[in-house]
Amino acid sequence: MTFSAHPRSDCDLLLDDLYGELDAAARERFETHLTSCATCQDELASMRQVRSAARQALPFEEPPARVTGPLHAELLYEAARRTGRRRRGFRFVRRIVAHPGYAAAAALVVVGGALGVEWSRSHILISLPPYSKPASPVETTPSLQPSEPRPTGYPTKPAEEDRNLLAKAGNLAASDRCDEAVALYAAIHRRSPKLMTPDDRRSYDRCRQATRGNSDAAASAYDPRDRGSAQMILQRRTTEKRKRPAKKAKNAKSDPDQSAPILKGAGHFGNADGRMDE
Amino acid sequence: VDLVRNDSDESLMLLYREGDMRAFEVLVERHRKPVYNFILRFVRNTTQAEDLLQDTFLRVVKSADSYERQAKFTTWLYTIARNLCVDASRRGRHRQVDSLDALIGSDNGRTRIEFVPDLGAGVERRAIGSELRAQIQNAIEMLPEEQREIFLLREVADLQFNEIAAVIGCPENTVKSRMRYALEKLREELAEFRDLAEAVS
Numbered sequence: 001m002t003f004s005a006h007p008r009s010d011c012d013l014l015l016d017d018l019y020g021e022l023d024a025a026a027r028e029r030f031e032t033h034l035t036s037c038a039t040c041q042d043e044l045a046s047m048r049q050v051r052s053a054a055r056q057a058l059p060f061e062e063p064p065a066r067v068t069g070p071l072h073a074e075l076l077y078e079a080a081r082r083t084g085r086r087r088r089g090f091r092f093v094r095r096i097v098a099h100p101g102y103a104a105a106a107a108l109v110v111v112g113g114a115l116g117v118e119w120s121r122s123h124i125l126i127s128l129p130p131y132s133k134p135a136s137p138v139e140t141t142p143s144l145q146p147s148e149p150r151p152t153g154y155p156t157k158p159a160e161e162d163r164n165l166l167a168k169a170g171n172l173a174a175s176d177r178c179d180e181a182v183a184l185y186a187a188i189h190r191r192s193p194k195l196m197t198p199d200d201r202r203s204y205d206r207c208r209q210a211t212r213g214n215s216d217a218a219a220s221a222y223d224p225r226d227r228g229s230a231q232m233i234l235q236r237r238t239t240e241k242r243k244r245p246a247k248k249a250k251n252a253k254s255d256p257d258q259s260a261p262i263l264k265g266a267g268h269f270g271n272a273d274g275r276m277d278e
Numbered sequence: 279v280d281l282v283r284n285d286s287d288e289s290l291m292l293l294y295r296e297g298d299m300r301a302f303e304v305l306v307e308r309h310r311k312p313v314y315n316f317i318l319r320f321v322r323n324t325t326q327a328e329d330l331l332q333d334t335f336l337r338v339v340k341s342a343d344s345y346e347r348q349a350k351f352t353t354w355l356y357t358i359a360r361n362l363c364v365d366a367s368r369r370g371r372h373r374q375v376d377s378l379d380a381l382i383g384s385d386n387g388r389t390r391i392e393f394v395p396d397l398g399a400g401v402e403r404r405a406i407g408s409e410l411r412a413q414i415q416n417a418i419e420m421l422p423e424e425q426r427e428i429f430l431l432r433e434v435a436d437l438q439f440n441e442i443a444a445v446i447g448c449p450e451n452t453v454k455s456r457m458r459y460a461l462e463k464l465r466e467e468l469a470e471f472r473d474l475a476e477a478v479s
Contacts, residue, residue, distance in 0.1 A: 058315075076302075076306075078339055083297040
């Protein structure tokens, strides 16, 4: 006797009952039916055995150390970056406008414009400034804000920064810190895949192989107590922003926020004490 | 934190969409193990399962905006995981045939007995137990994919039949009849093994 050959009606409830999907009324109906249907009794008993054998054959396995270690770190990093970007979209313009640098830049543009008008009045010939001109007054703002030191070492383009990070990942790979290198390569790859040379890819693959074969070591490098949550990345990112506000206006177009978490991510993946930070 | 921990999957997902990373972490902690086991049983390869698990959660991150409030989170999550598994198994179909041959040839079940600790009189029974386990495992692996995925979604992922229907995109009745075929196949396997065990003893 098989399920499919079984007559329809109350016997049809057997599968649902086997998996506890019957509501109270249907269950009562089925239990009443069971008392008078030997076929269903046997069927239910044997299917319960099948289920229990199947569950023994498929014991729940713990996700390997690679999953809870490096991959988890990479995942949280990616998740934090994504929500960051989503929320940034709306506040982007407002934050630029609210920035003190904006007022300075606007003032310079106004003054520059006025001077330009003065100049053109005296020269009759009016020439439009190059399209990039409005950005240049911002470059000179440090003289207006002597208290705020110009950030040093901050690259002007994300691509440039990623190139630096690629070099860093290469160094990590060379010094056998493969799991950190993998995390960094992965982050760079997600952002600027075209930047990675075949050599970088080979190095990345080599490191991935190394961390795979050695997932316990990888996990110990990512002790859950040390690993820190992605919340931490977000927090670090906001303090980062507070520390270096001047770059905001300067890099408005290239959106420095997008590159900032990479730097923070590198520190995050590297070590709690920020070995990888500059 | 405890408030977040007790939240439903659905509200955690919405919290994450608002930028709450803690909610995301709780979601991952909650579902990582069952999803990993589902994928592992589906693709039967640890490294591939690790990668697909990662891809599943990365896709959750990327598609967070398209997640709808009324959708049950686990249904959505397993739809992603299952689709990735189906793609992966399609890509590796030719290799899969090889590995199945290897599996049958290597007689997986028998080698497992060697790992059972020596417990004197208990050995015989334990050995049969582990051999039976291996046999059932094999039988599950040999199920046609359309039955196996339903069996795994029910037994490993613990989804209800109507949820499985939503994940696969087919009527609930189809899900149930495939499930019955799968269970019957396993029962035959079990009966065969018992006959064999009786014949031996």
